[in-house]
Amino acid sequence: MSHVSSKGLYYTIFISLIILTGVTVAIARVDLGAWNTPIALAVAAVKATLVILFFMGVRNNTPLTKVVAASGFLWLIILFGITMGDYLTRSWLGIPGR
Amino acid sequence: MNHAVNEPRSYLDAPYGVASWLLTKDHKRIALLYLISITVFFLIGALFAAGIRAELMTPEGDLFTADMYNKLFTLHGVVMVFFFLIPSIPATLGNFLVPIMCGAKDLAFPKINLLSWYLYLIGATLTLGAVFMGGVDTGWTFYTPYSSMASNTNVTLAAVGVFIAGFSSILTGFNFVVTIHRMRAPGLTWFRMPLFLWAMYATSLVMILGTPVVAITLLMVGAEAALGFGIFDPRVGGDPVLFQHLFWFYSHPAVYIMILPGMGVISELVAAVSRKQIFGYSFVAYSSLAIAIIGFLVWGHHMFVSSQSIYAGLVFSIITMIVAVPSAVKTFNWTATLYRGSITWESPTYWVIGFIGLFLVGGLTGLFLGAMGLDVHLHDTYFVVAHFHYIMVGGGVMAFLGGVHFWWPKMTGRTYPETLGKISAVLVFVGFNLTFLPQFVVGYLGMPRRYHAYPEEFQILNVVSTGGASVLGIGYLLIIGYLVASMFKPRNATANPWGATGLEWDIPSPPTTFNFEIDPVVTEDAYNYAGRAQKTGDN
Ligand code: HEM
Ligand SMILES: [Cu+2]
Numbered sequence: 001m002s003h004v005s006s007k008g009l010y011y012t013i014f015i016s017l018i019i020l021t022g023v024t025v026a027i028a029r030v031d032l033g034a035w036n037t038p039i040a041l042a043v044a045a046v047k048a049t050l051v052i053l054f055f056m057g058v059r060n061n062t063p064l065t066k067v068v069a070a071s072g073f074l075w076l077i078i079l080f081g082i083t084m085g086d087y088l089t090r091s092w093l094g095i096p097g098r
Numbered sequence: 099m100n101h102a103v104n105e106p107r108s109y110l111d112a113p114y115g116v117a118s119w120l121l122t123k124d125h126k127r128i129a130l131l132y133l134i135s136i137t138v139f140f141l142i143g144a145l146f147a148a149g150i151r152a153e154l155m156t157p158e159g160d161l162f163t164a165d166m167y168n169k170l171f172t173l174h175g176v177v178m179v180f181f182f183l184i185p186s187i188p189a190t191l192g193n194f195l196v197p198i199m200c201g202a203k204d205l206a207f208p209k210i211n212l213l214s215w216y217l218y219l220i221g222a223t224l225t226l227g228a229v230f231m232g233g234v235d236t237g238w239t240f241y242t243p244y245s246s247m248a249s250n251t252n253v254t255l256a257a258v259g260v261f262i263a264g265f266s267s268i269l270t271g272f273n274f275v276v277t278i279h280r281m282r283a284p285g286l287t288w289f290r291m292p293l294f295l296w297a298m299y300a301t302s303l304v305m306i307l308g309t310p311v312v313a314i315t316l317l318m319v320g321a322e323a324a325l326g327f328g329i330f331d332p333r334v335g336g337d338p339v340l341f342q343h344l345f346w347f348y349s350h351p352a353v354y355i356m357i358l359p360g361m362g363v364i365s366e367l368v369a370a371v372s373r374k375q376i377f378g379y380s381f382v383a384y385s386s387l388a389i390a391i392i393g394f395l396v397w398g399h400h401m402f403v404s405s406q407s408i409y410a411g412l413v414f415s416i417i418t419m420i421v422a423v424p425s426a427v428k429t430f431n432w433t434a435t436l437y438r439g440s441i442t443w444e445s446p447t448y449w450v451i452g453f454i455g456l457f458l459v460g461g462l463t464g465l466f467l468g469a470m471g472l473d474v475h476l477h478d479t480y481f482v483v484a485h486f487h488y489i490m491v492g493g494g495v496m497a498f499l500g501g502v503h504f505w506w507p508k509m510t511g512r513t514y515p516e517t518l519g520k521i522s523a524v525l526v527f528v529g530f531n532l533t534f535l536p537q538f539v540v541g542y543l544g545m546p547r548r549y550h551a552y553p554e555e556f557q558i559l560n561v562v563s564t565g566g567a568s569v570l571g572i573g574y575l576l577i578i579g580y581l582v583a584s585m586f587k588p589r590n591a592t593a594n595p596w597g598a599t600g601l602e603w604d605i606p607s608p609p610t611t612f613n614f615e616i617d618p619v620v621t622e623d624a625y626n627y628a629g630r631a632q633k634t635g636d637n
Contacts, residue, residue, distance in 0.1 A: 064279070075307050076396060081344045086398065086410035093408060 013054045020047050106610040107510065124611055125207035129169055129194035130509070131215055132185060137578065139181040139222065144571065145512035146174035151533075151564040159551035167550035168235035169251070175238025180260050180276035181222050183494055184352065187359035188270055188305075189218070191501045192298050195507055195512055198609065199292050200604045201283025206276040208599050210269050225259030228252035237310040237548065238351070242341040246319055254323065256317040264309045267355070271305030274298050274431040285620035289311075292600055292624045293382050297362025300386035300613055304351045304358070304393065306557040312348035315341065354393045355459075356376040356490055357385060360497030361428055366633050368432045369625040371596040372439025378431045385424035392421045402473045410469050418468030425461050431452065444596065445519030449500025452527040456492025459487060463538065478548075481541030484534045499526070499577065503508050506589030511608040518576065525573030533567025599625055 024043050032039060053059040058069045109126045112118075119127060153161045162170065164314060193211065197204050205211050228234055234256045236244040246252045280298050282291070318329050319341070328334030330341045342467045348384045376382060398406055398414030441447060463485040467473050476482060507513050536559035540549075545556050552560070594603040601618055602609075622629060 055182075071307070075394065079311065079344075079347050082395070082398070082410070082413075083340070084411065086339075086343065086407045088407075089409040090405075090407040 009054065013050055016048055017050060020050075106612075106615065108606065108608040109330075109611045110511070112611045121212070123204070123212055124608065125193050125197050125205050125208065125211060126194060128211050128215055129190050129192075132189040132193060132218070134214075135219065135222070136182050136186055136403040139177055140574075141178035141433045142226075143174055143182055144574070145510070146177065147311070147567070148168050148571070150174060151567045153550050154552070154560045155564050157552050157554045157557050159549075163551060164550050165186045165235060168237075168548070169233035171548060172234050172237050173229055174451055176225060176234065176256060176260065178490075179238055179352075179356075180263050180427070181218075181225070182273045183356045183490060184267055185218060186238075186356075186494070187261075187501065188267070188274070188301060188355075189214070189362060190299060191294075191363065191498075191505060192270070192274065192301075192359060195294060195505065195602060196298055197276055197281070198613050199600065200277060200281050200606070201278060201286055201601050201614065201620065202281040202529070203612040203614065205273045206281060207273050211273055214266040214269040214273075216313050216420050216634055218263055219268070221259045221261070221263030221266065223259070223310075224586070225256045228256035228259065231255065239300050239345060240319070240341075240357045241345070242319065245341075246322060246330055246338075249323075252493055254320060257319065257328065259627040261313050263314050263476060264313045267305045268309045271302035271309075274302040275306065278302075282616045284618050289380060289383070290620055290623050291383075293361040293365035293376060293379070293386075296383040296386045297365070299357050301355055301362075304355050306389050307350045308394070310357075311344060312352075315344040315348070318344075334573045339401070339406065342401050342406075343397070347394070348614065350400065351390075351393045353486070353489070354389055356494045358389060360453070360457075361386065362426075363497045363501035365428075365502075365602070366598075367446050368435050369502055369627070370596050371444065371450055372436050372441050373597075373627045374439045374625070375623070376431065377434035377626060378427075379435075379624070381427055385427045388424040389421065392417065392424070396421050396468075399468050399473070401468050403477050408470075415468055415470040419465065422461060422465055422468075423456075425457075429458060429461070443520075445516055445523060446504040446596070448520050448523035448527075449496055449503060452523055453493060453496040453500060456488050456496060456530065460490075461495055462486030463488065472556045476541065478546055479541035480537040480545045481548055483547050484537035484541060487537075492534070502581070503521040504596065505602070506581065507586075507595045508602055508607045508609070510585060511589035511591050512587055513591050513595065514580050519581045521594075522573050522576045522580075525569060525576065529566050529569030529573050533557045533563050533570055536560070536562045536566075536568075578612045599627060599630060 020043055024040065027039055027043070052069055056069075058065060109124055112124075117169070119131065121127060122131075149162065150167070153159070153167055153170075155161075159167065193205070194580075228251075231252050234251045235254055236249070236251070236253055240253065240257060243249075245257070245562075278291075278295055318327070321327050321337070322329050322331060326334065328336040330336045330338050332338065365376055365382055396414055396418045398410055399418045402415075463481070466484060467476055467485055503514070503519055540556050540559040540563075545552050546573050589608075590609040593606050596603075599613075601620070604618070606615060
């Protein structure tokens with residue numbers, strides 16, 4: 001890594017992560033119905049993105065490194081997305097006996 | 099070649115002794131360590147297969163109990179897939195050739211390369227431990243609930259072994275990607291690379307992106323058993339079909355880990371035996387990447403009858419038709435390369451022709467299975483067994499053996515009797531078809547896989563299959579015999595016995611420890627046979 005970020009930036013990210021952890025705990029206490037899981041995952045995704053971009057230094061890295069990091073995410077989306085494509089459409093035909 | 103006294107010694111002669119081999123960082127020595135290890139596992143896996151075929155000689159389940167039979171086919175699958183076929187080409191030919199084809203002295207991370215071999219051995223030992231403690235009976239797919247709630251065998255130990263071996267292939271893939279990105283010789287642009295490098299690159303991507311998923315999945319099975327998390331067990335809110343999603347998300351791409359390297363080998367061999375530039379080089383190169391990427395989108399074709407949503411099945415079925423296209427591109431381009439080539443009938447030629455025929459049958463029957471409606475009839479029958487053996491053994495193992503025959507003089511400095519090389523290729527081809535062609539028929543007629551007994555009317559076809567397996571076995575043993583024998587003969591291989599192009603053929607057989615005395619500079623495309631013929635005036 002050629003470029004080293006300032007201390008202040010690291011503290012800002014650290015505090016943001018703490019706040020987001022607070023958010024995670026807070027929304028766990030509120031029942032959002034079907035949105036429970038998606039919102040919890042969204043907060044987690046934001047936290048992971050902050051860690052990858054700043055603490056792991058991907059933001060100031062070569063394009064190739066960015067592609068590698070992004071493709072890891074993309075593959076996770078493929079895994080979750082297509083699997084959910086099964087679960088969410090299973091009931092479309094109706095379940096015999098119900 | 100004249101051997102001057104102070105010429106650098108070959109990698110086989112440079113420091114001697116057991117320790118110098120077991121602690122080596124030389125990619126070529128690690129390739130040989132792997133070659134020996136996977137051969138041992140091939141023989142162990144073959145022993146289990148012999149048990150299966152012996153049982154199926156007769157309709158009654160008389161030789162083994164049902165439980166014992168379950169263990170035989172499970173161990174056959176686990177050993178052959180995870181400890182033979184997945185490491186076969188990448189860890190042996192790949193380890194040996196990737197740095198040399200790049201014009202480099204070694205892989206990017208030689209110590210990690212050695213670590214991968216040790217991880218492989220540790221994983222293999224644990225899984226073998228499970229065998230001696232009573233075996234595993236879940237099938238190589240470790241489906242829940244066989245592997246969780248209903249498990250009564252050493253699934254955990256076997257799964258831990260597979261888990262650890264998985265890291266060995268991640269490390270190999272990682273090493274190859276970095277080497278191909280960073281260590282290519284001056285002038286070796288991406289589109290001058292031998293197609294074997296493209297194939298190894300695509301394979302490495304699949305290894306890196308897919309293997310962690312199966313590792314975590316096996317870990318989750320363990321976590322559920324030990325800590326009671328509700329992941330796959332419906333009693334605590336889990337779903338057993340989720341296991342199949344996670345497993346096949348890795349294992350369909352993993353079937354490409356097994357065949358892409360074979361395709362890379364065949365691309366090299368086709369060009370060499372027909373003395374021609376490969377037809378449509380860039381299409382063959384890109385099709386490897388296409389297979390690697392689209393291969394991640396089709397896993398649900400293993401789950402058409404698993405209670406997976408029919409709409410998801412529909413999409414998986416359509417994408418499965420698409421993934422066959424890049425494989426077809428390769429097959430057509432190999433054929434077009436052979437067409438009007440100056441084909442020489444040397445032993446690698448036999449393996450190439452055998453591969454193309456068998457892979458074609460395997461790939462086309464994959465399309466039958468990918469058709470969602472037809473698969474309801476064919477799923478879990480011997481038709482599926484025949485399909486994947488045509489690809490994995492007819493394709494994967496033929497390509498591996500073709501590659502071993504092609505590069506053996508380079509790797510060991512020895513030649514083997516050409517006639518025996520040809521005879522064994524024919525034996526393997528004939529034995530293979532006798533073994534697996536009847537299984538298409540018997541499966542289509544309705545014989546399910548994974549039972550030790552079957553209705554009487556299927557006996558004739560099963561006897562043919564067992565007979566064929568014996569011919570196949572003789573073919574394999576013959577190869578091991580003459581290759582091992584060649585090691586006890588003097589080194590007689592020239593630097594370029596096939597008159598092939600490629601950096602590996604410009605250096606001595608066997609190469610010296612650091613491969614190149616002078617750092618190579620690449621000035622021409624791969625497979626420039628036309629240019630070479632002009633220069634030397636031969637052909
Ligand atoms: C060329 C394109 C291919 C297509 C369209 C295809 C399609 C399929 C389909 C639909 C199945 C599921 C059948 C069922 O369980 O009912 C299947 C099973 C299988 N295929 Fe392929 N396949 C292809 C290539 C390959 C390759 C390249 C390999 C391995 C190198 C492979 C190995 C397997 C294995 C191991 C299974 C069975 C797994 C099990 O249930 O134990 N296939 N294939
Ligand atoms: Cu598949």
